Amino acid sequence: MRLTFAKTLQLAVTLLACAFLFIPTMQSVLAGLTANYFRGISSGLTLKWVAQVWDLYADSIFLSIWLAIACLACTLVIGIPAAYGLARNPGRVSRILEEFISLPLAVPGLALALALLQLYGSMKGFRTSWTFILVGHVLYTLPFMVRSVLAVLSAMDLKTLEDAAASLGASPWRRFADIVVPNAMPGILAGALTVVTLSIGEFNLTWMLHTPYLKTLPVGLADSYASMRLEIASAYTLIFFVIIIPMLVAMQWASQRAQRIK
C-alpha cells in the first residue's frame, strides 16, 4: 500500500474513529478488572468486582438469557410462517404488511413501550409478569426474523420447488416442513442470532416495561451505572461484552452466509 497524502488523511480518520470506539471499551474492561481504578493498574488486577456483580445481578443475567430464548421461540413460530406467506404472495398487501410489522425498527422503543403501557398497563397480572417484557422484545425483534427468512426465500425459486414437491404428492404442510424450512435455514439461523443478540441488549422498551422484580441485564446495567461504584459498573459491562460480542460475531458470520445464497 502506497501512502499518498489523501490516503494518509483517510488512515488518520480511520485510526481516530477506532480510538474513539476502542479506548472507552478498553477502559471499561480494565476498570472492571482493576482493584482500584483511581490508583490505576498498579493497584493490581482482580476478579473481585466480577464476583460482586455476579452476586448482585446474576438474576438479571439469567432473566435476560431466558427472555432471549423465549423471544427466539416466539419469533420462530410467528416469523417463519409469516415470511413464507409473504414470499408466496409478493404483492402490494404483503409489502404493506411487511412495512407495518417493521414499524418497531423505526418508531423509538420508548413510544412503543408507552403504547403498550397505555393499553395493557391496567391488566395487573400481565403488566407485572415477565411475558409483558417478552411482548416488547418480540415486537422489536420480529421484523429481523421475518426479513432474514424472507430474503433467503425470495432468492430461491420457491414456487417451482413447491410445485415439484406437490407433483410428488406432498401436502401443503409437508412442503412447508420438507422444502421451505430446510432451505430457509441459513436465513433462519441468521435471524435467530440477530433476535437473541438484540433481545439480550434491548433497553429502551425494557426500561419502560420492567418492574422492580424483573430486571434484565441492560436494566441492571443502567441501575449499576446510576448507583454502583465505577469498578462494579465496569465489571458488569465486561460481563455484558463477554456475552454479546461472540453473539455479534456469530450473527455477522451467519448473515453473510445467508446473503451469499442470493
Added chain:
Amino acid sequence: MSIALKNVAKTYPDGTKALQPTDLEFRAGEIVSLLGPSGCGKTTLLRLIAGLERPDAGSSIHFDTDDVTRLPVEHRRVGMVFQSYALFPNMSVLANISYGLKMQKLPAAEIRARADEVIKMCQLEPYANRSIDALSGGQRQRVALARAFAPRPRILLLDEPLSALDAALRDKLRDELAALLRRFKITAIFVTHDQDEALAIADRVAVMRNGRVMQIGTPEDLYHNPRVPFVAEFVGHAVELCGTVEDGKLNTPGGRLALPRTDADYQVYVRADDVKLSQDGSLRGTVESVTFLGTHYRVGVSGVVQGLLYANHTGTTPPKPGDTVRMEIAPEALLLLPRERHAA
C-alpha cells in the same frame, strides 16, 4: 394411461387467454410433444394437465375414466420434470428420488428398493449419495427424471427438459431421453420450443400457437403434410413463394415455377432442402450469402422471394456472393397450404 381433454381453457386473472378451449386425446403409452414458440400456451397446457393450474369453468380433464379436473396436483399422481429441474437443494440425490415414494407412505425397505431400481435405470448409481450441487447439468436432468418416475405416476410431464443444458450436451441427451422415456413405457407429454427435439423424441407432435393447437400428428406427417402455413414455417422453416398463378405455373419475381395442382386458393411454401442449384433451373436470383455448415453450404439468394430464399447446396464448389444462379424446385416438393385468413 390415456388422457382426454375436453374444452380445456385457461384465462388468467388479468384477462389473458393463455389457452383457448382445446380438445385433445393422448393414447396410453405414447410420447407427445407440445411444440411452439414462447407464449403459445404449451406450458400452460402442460400445467393444466399436471394440476398446477386451475382450468376455466367448463373444462374437463380425464385420466382414463377418472375425472381429475378439480383434483389438486398432489393427488393426481403425475410425474413432472421442471425446466429448472427444481431438485430439492436440501436433499441428496437419493432423498430427492425417494421423496415421492415417502409421500405415498410406503415401508422404508420398499422405498429403498424402488429408488434403487430407478437409480439403476437412469444410471445414477455413482451419484446416489451426492448433494445436488455436486452434479452436472446432464446428471441433474436424469435425477429430475428419476424423481418424477420413481413413484410410478400415471403420466409423465416434462417442461422443456433439455433447455437448461448447453448446446453441445443437448443433442446427446436428447437421444438418451428418448430412449429412457421408451424404456419407462409411460404416457409422456413434453413441452419444447425446439422442433428438432420434438421430432426426435415424440410419437406425435402438437404444434401450438396463440393458445391453440394448430395441428397434431406424427413427426413425418407434420413435416411432409403441414396443414397450415404456421406449421410449415415452424417445422422445417419453410418459406412462402409469392406470385400469381397462371396456366398451372407460379409467376415469381425470379421466374416461373410448375405447380402440382391448380384447384384452389392456396399459398405455396418450400424448404431449403428442396431448393436445388441447377444450371437449367427455372428460377434465377443473386447470391447474397454463403455459409459453410459442414455437410452442406447454405446459400441465400435474393430476387425470388421477399428477403432471401435459402438453398442447401451439397456440392464442393459453392457460388460466390454476387453470382447469378439458377434454381429448380420439384413440383411435388412444394407445400400447398390454404391461405391464412388472419394475420397474427
Added chain:
Amino acid sequence: MSSATFVRLCFVPLIAFTLAFLALPLVRLFFASSESSAGWGIYLEILTTPRYLQTLVQTVLVSLAVTAAALVISTTAGLFLARNRFPGRGILLAILTLPLAFPGVVIGFLIILLGGRQGLVNQLTSGHVVFAYSLFGLFLGYLYFSIPRVLLTVMAATEKLDPALEEAARSLGASPARVVLDVILPGLAPSLVAAGAIAFATAMGAFGTAFTLATDIDVLPMVIYTEFTLSANVAMAAALSVVLGIVTWVLLVLARNFSGATVAGGG
C-alpha cells in the same frame, strides 16, 4: 387443505400478534394524546410551548450534527477499509463494527468513562474537562452509536460498485481525487442517503444514552420519559411520542424507497 388456505393460515400468528401488540396499542397511544384538557389541541401546544419547541429544535440539531459527522467519518474510513488491504485491517474493521451490539445505555457509560468526572480526559488534562453530561457528550454518544452502522452500509455499497467504472475513469485520465468525486461518491449516494436517514432517526429516538448520561439537556426522548414518569402528563408524553414516531418512521421509509437498503436502526 388447499394450498391457498395453508398460506393464509401462515399469516394468522403474525396478524394476531401484530394486531394485539402493535396496531391496537398504537391506536390507543394516539387517542391517549387527546385525553388531556387540551384535547387534540395538544399538538398545537407542542409548537407553542417554548420548552417543547426548544426540545424539538435541539433534538433535530443534535441529530443533524451526528448525521453529518457520522457520514464524514464513516465514509472516509469505510472507503479506506474497502479499497485497501494491509496488515491489521481486520482488527480495525472489528473495532469499528463490534459496537453494533452495544445498547445506548452501555454507550452512555463509555462516554462517561471518556469524559465524565472520573473520565480519562479529565484525568489526563488534570484541568476540569468534563463533557460527558453536556450536549457534546450526548453528541459523542450518538456518534458512537452511528459510526458502525453507517460504516457497514458504506462498505457494503462500495463492494457493489463496479470496479470497471473506476478503471474506465482512470483510463480516461481522471486523477484519484476526481475518481472519488465523479464516480465513487455518486455511486454511493443512495446508500449514503439511507445511512444518513438511519443515523438521524436513531439519534432522534435514542433514549438509553441520554438516560445514562443523566443529562439535563432536553432531548425529545428524555422529555417524553420525564413527562410520563415524573409529571404523569400522559397525554403530552403520548403526543410527543406520536410526533417522534411519525418523524422517524417517515424518514426511514423515504430513505428506503430512495435506496432500497435496509439497515437496523435498533438499540
